[in-house]
Amino acid sequence: MTDTTISRPTATVRTEPYRSRGLLHDTWVIARRGLTHLVRQPEQLTDATIQPVMFVLLFAYVFGGAIAVPGGGEYREFLMGGIFAQTVVFTAFGVALSLATDRKNQAIDRFRSLPIARGAVLGGHALTNLLKSMLPIVLMSLCGLAIGWRVHSSIADAILGYALLLGFSFAMIWVGILLGSVIATPEGVTGTGFVVLFPLTFMASTFVPTRTMPGLLRVVAEWNPVTTLSDAARILFGNPNTPVVPEDPWSIQHPIAYSVIWIVAIIVISAPLAVRAYEKSLAK
């Protein structure tokens, strides 16, 4: 780099600064950066690519033979709804991680010194991660198709199924922002996220029917939105699901409605909290 000379810069001073282009414009510019990051760091994408595919294969082939679906049907087909749900819950991870990394690299500070719309930084992260969350859903669908999973319902139901998954993704993005704002470092996010989110996705009908679970655990699992999201996906894709009996709690009887309630509740509660935690986390 030593054979360089900086020429005289054209540093005319503008008398009038540029007119604002609005929140959507700024959000998209920041989201595009996030997408570029994803493409340039494929190793950071393992949670959205290799991991879900690995889970599909692992559970389908290793445990598949040992787990019977009450009411009959192929375990592999039962499994898919659960893994879709688990992956969607893990969306929170990615957001929290990218936010914490940006803070560590002082990218957040850089953005804050720019004349951008308030909310554009969070909006950009949310949009990037919403788009990112489609990737594992597509990959897993393909992987599922390869091992014998099929959509047996109508197209409308299937679309509704995917929409429900994306809706839950969107809700988990705010949980991720909350997590990434409260916990300052990328390392902390990874640790805490694992401890909080991982059990949540296992104490549910993700991989095994809740009916075989003991006492209290079963109650937790039955009211766990990951259970109802898994069940809702199974129903909407026309896959085998544990037959509902009249003694089942309301959540199990109405998994779609119960999941939607959770989506709305998470957004209504955690979005404002997340925004506040984020603003508080900015080293003023």
Added chain:
Amino acid sequence: MPDEYAVYARGLVRRYGAKTALAGVDFEVKTGSVTAILGPNGAGKTTAVRILTTLSEADEGEATVAGFNVRTHPHEVRRRIGLAAQDATVDPLLTGRENLVMLGELYQMGRGEAKSRAAELLTEFSLDDAADRKVAGYSGGMRRRLDLAATLVAHPSVLFLDEPTTGLDPRARNELWGVLATLVERGTSVLLTTQYLEEAERLADEIIVIDHGRIIARGDARQLKREIGGDHVHVVVVDPARLNDAAVTLSEVTGAHAVIEAATRAVIAPAADGVQTIVRAAQALGAAGIAVEDLSLRQPTLDEVFLELTGQPANADDAGVPAGGR
């Protein structure tokens, strides 16, 4: 606030817990001029820059930048400033060009304009060859150049440069100094921080010396030097045997004690009347028949000034004093 000032700060106080990073400082940057904040590690330089660039709020005091109050109109301030933070904050995963285009768009330019502006700056900062490589692979000097280019994207009227040449080799530093000089020629006002006395002396119209969050001296380089010690008359004699005679003569002329530096054949005495003292010294030495090799009026170096003002060498870091900065 009058347009006369690009930056106008009064009574800025900033505390971090029990630690007072800024203890009430007043300073300003006249429009179109360069002010340097000079201070050792932990003096409060970055803290001041962060307050003025809206990244942090002062606990007390007021500041306007480009005519807008940083507390009440941060957005208006952001539209008019460029900031090169102490740690390069260009995005390592993006290419140099992508960085500049993104910043242009975030400065609210159209995409087309942002692209052409980026191309222009890449050429000006000799980054054409590296333009489409990821910044992660840039050298420190290239990164710093990109950082500086990034601050200029939207033609800001006030530029904040937090230690812009730290970590650069002398050549790159010289180049950057050249760029800054050109910017100022074109009407950009600059507030820069530095630990280098030479840099402040070379670039700044006004120097603010801070230490432990307080301003301990201010003025242009000459004023600072004069403030302590003042000018000295410095005589180098041809014949070492005449050193004593020269000292006696100089003492008579200046009415003060003249010091002999035998190693350099020099005699030094305070020059209360500046050039007048020199003229009288020359006449007296001539009359006494003392051959003189060199006769000059000297100011203390800025390093000596700093030592005098802060009670510690300018590079306290090297002297083993723990660094307080972030």
